[in-house]
Amino acid sequence: MGAEEQFKQQLRKLWLSALPMHLERIRALESALNSLDNLSAAQQEEARSAAHNLAGVLGTFGLQEGTEIARLFEEVFSSNPVQAPAGLQTQLDELRRLIETHHL
Numbered sequence: 001m002g003a004e005e006q007f008k009q010q011l012r013k014l015w016l017s018a019l020p021m022h023l024e025r026i027r028a029l030e031s032a033l034n035s036l037d038n039l040s041a042a043q044q045e046e047a048r049s050a051a052h053n054l055a056g057v058l059g060t061f062g063l064q065e066g067t068e069i070a071r072l073f074e075e076v077f078s079s080n081p082v083q084a085p086a087g088l089q090t091q092l093d094e095l096r097r098l099i100e101t102h103h104l
Helices: 003-034 039-060 064-078 088-101
Strands: none
Touching: 003 039, 003 088, 039 064, 039 088, 064 088
């Protein structure tokens, strides 16, 4: 096995091991999005942090579109008060789909 294939294999293993954490971050975004009318400061910070972490890591695994969506969520949950643009649930659904169906 060549060095490139070994690298890809290690990247696949890393993706699979991190997948539960990525999905937990999606759940944090979903919870915050569902609680916008009564969002606590802790929930807002958890969502902002989850989005920030997703934005930082998804591009490494070839999910540039996921990075862009995560940055949108980071921006939303960084604002005070939170101003959620229309279509945010659709964006979250797309982010979840990208993560759940990604194969290296």
